[in-house]
Amino acid sequence: MVGLHLFFLWSVRARIARGDPDFTAFYAAATLVRSGHAVDIYNPSAQFTAQARFTDDYELRRGPLRYIHPPFEALLFVPFTFFSYRAAFVLWDLANLGMLVAVALSLRASLLPDSGIGIWDLVLGLLAFFPIFANFFQGQDAILLLLFVALGFRAMKRRADFSAGCWMALGLFRFQLVIPLVLVLALWGRRRIALGFVPMTAVLLLVSAAMVGWGNVLRYPAYLWLWASLPGSGRTPSSLLPSMLGLVTGWPRLEGIHWLVAIVLILSAGLVIVVARMKNLAQEPRFFNLCFACAILASVLVGYNTSTYDLALLVLPLAVMLREELTGPIPRGLLLPIVPLLISPFWFLLGMYWQNFNLIAIFLLWWLIALRTELLRRRGTAPVPQPAVPLA
Template sequence: MVRLTAVLAVMSLMLGIALFSFPARKNDDTRDFSQFYCAAQIVRRGLGRQLYDLKTQVEFQSKVASVHVFYNHPPFEALLFLPFTYFNYRAAYTLWTVTGLALLVCTALLIESHTKVSLAVAQYARVHADFGLVVIIFLTFGPATTCLLIGQDSMLMLSIYTLAFILLKRGAEFQAGCVLACGLFKFQFIVPFVLILVLRKKWSTVSGVATVGALLVAASTKISGGQVITEYPRFLLLDRTYQQIAGFAPEYMPNIRGLLYLATKGRLPVAFFGGLVAIFSLAALWLAAKNWQDRHFSLSFSASLFATLLASYHLYNYDLTLLLLPIAIVCGELAQRRRLLSIPGITTAALILLFTPPMHRLLLLHGVYALMCIPILVLFISAARLIRFSSNSQNAIA
């Protein structure tokens, strides 16, 4: 009862902060939710063909918030936010925040039931741990908190990967691929993982991704017309006006791209830097595929998800909400083997850094958030080593 009260208190506090920090003047609002709300409004007005016209986005967004971010996701995601456009902006934001909280709690329940991460918390913190404590830890994870407060969509991605993990674990590979494809609204987190599946010849899962992916492309062309097939890539990659306004900053990206950008101080020629990022990213994905072992599926899935985040070209603070799944899987696995407290100190340090909220804030304030790639890299290497160790142990017993 006490733990339930604590969970409700944290959730209420989160919602309270979201609502009370809502600015009185629309020009002071810089929440990312405005991009989704306005994209859905554009589609609802029958202007889907103008979805990636910056003037149209400015026109709609300036009515509800400060124009600080543009909608750059595939058209089909805008459909998800259509119901919210029947409410005023503040009410819609409140409903989306409540939806995010509900998604996180439901996903935490699924993760706990399939990983027993509460056992890891109990062993590490030496306290009684249950689902309630897991929810509190998830809610206070820096990237997850940020995601909820600014109205981002990372909770959806966490839910999708969690469902895909459960389905794959049950052997429902095609269905898992279908679910995974639903995350293509942020394709940079799906394509690298699918590449690992291709290298592992998981054709059933890949076909599921392709099937639903084709349906989503069809839905997008229905919304924005057939020209969106060429217009969307042009908007993302070649529209100089958009690139200048969007101001993508690699030093804030906790992935291979961001870490290399910090290391080279952004002085390398664009083509050479891009090639370097591609080489290291592909190497991470190849290592994940090479270490994948079906008899150690959970650990293999986790290592692959770590590699996916490292190789993703575009990754920001709130996107690290997705880390909750692979970390829970690995820690739960170690706890069940009674080996959690014997992990290397560097792995423990990586976990502490990731779950210390002020650390995220500090790195963001100093413009070096790409350094958060290092603990993710440590966890990836640790997961890969754990797979090999588990395999060698089983072979020795056999």
């Protein structure tokens, strides 16, 4: 799989060089910040002008590749603007590789300490996973989010919930994935996660306001809504979203039906409630890993703009499954929804040939249901502690 990914990456090198990947939006926003025009990072004209300076054939687009993330994330990319676009893209991919090594180290410490699996074996396994590869192809930031969530998970395993909340707040550049996850964890009784999450969120909010002003911060939700609802604004088609939104609306003649969005909201709220009601299971240490896997699956399913590269977060549930397999064979019902997700040609077929990444949501829902069913089965068959009988 790694060889296939490298071959594809090499075959699209010309498209990368001319500025097609999503990294273009990050680089342009950071360029505006560095030049003292941070207030313009959400201005389409300023974005288009900035991107025109370093992209080729930019006129092929109807407009700029918009920067839609919170302001504070643009600071992360400012150091890369001291290099040309092509060099910056390579450096960011190298940074992603370094973060992937850190993810492997964190997973081995929290889930696979006695597995005998080497770090580089884990890294190669991660590189073979299509959503991880998508981050390298697009120059995306979901591997950084994966690192923060993995560090948060490791902190939770050490009962350092306040630190876990801080780590997860750092992932708020993809708030649509982080907020549902933190909400579920807080509803499970891990309230110190919220105590760490809220102040770190406030710090990031203040940093954003210092960069672009409170006016732009307050207008940011409206900017996102316009981007998400206006055709031709550059948003990802629903058929390419592996989420509840994509699964329901990502079909011909359905994407423009507004009442379907209300259906998606109801279904998403129901999914979060179902996972939140696993509180009793999640409070038992022997079940927590599987419950956390359910929380991750629910978070990516309910995200309003979950893209293929965001599914890098599935590395955590996959690591949980690997731990389960190493400690004892896991039921076939848990394996069936996972196997297709590990085959890159399947992703290429769905997304690049059929243009229907939204079908991935079926496997994620199947996986979540299978996990919950297995948890309920294990709780039902667990031995009940018997009271001690005094000796006569």
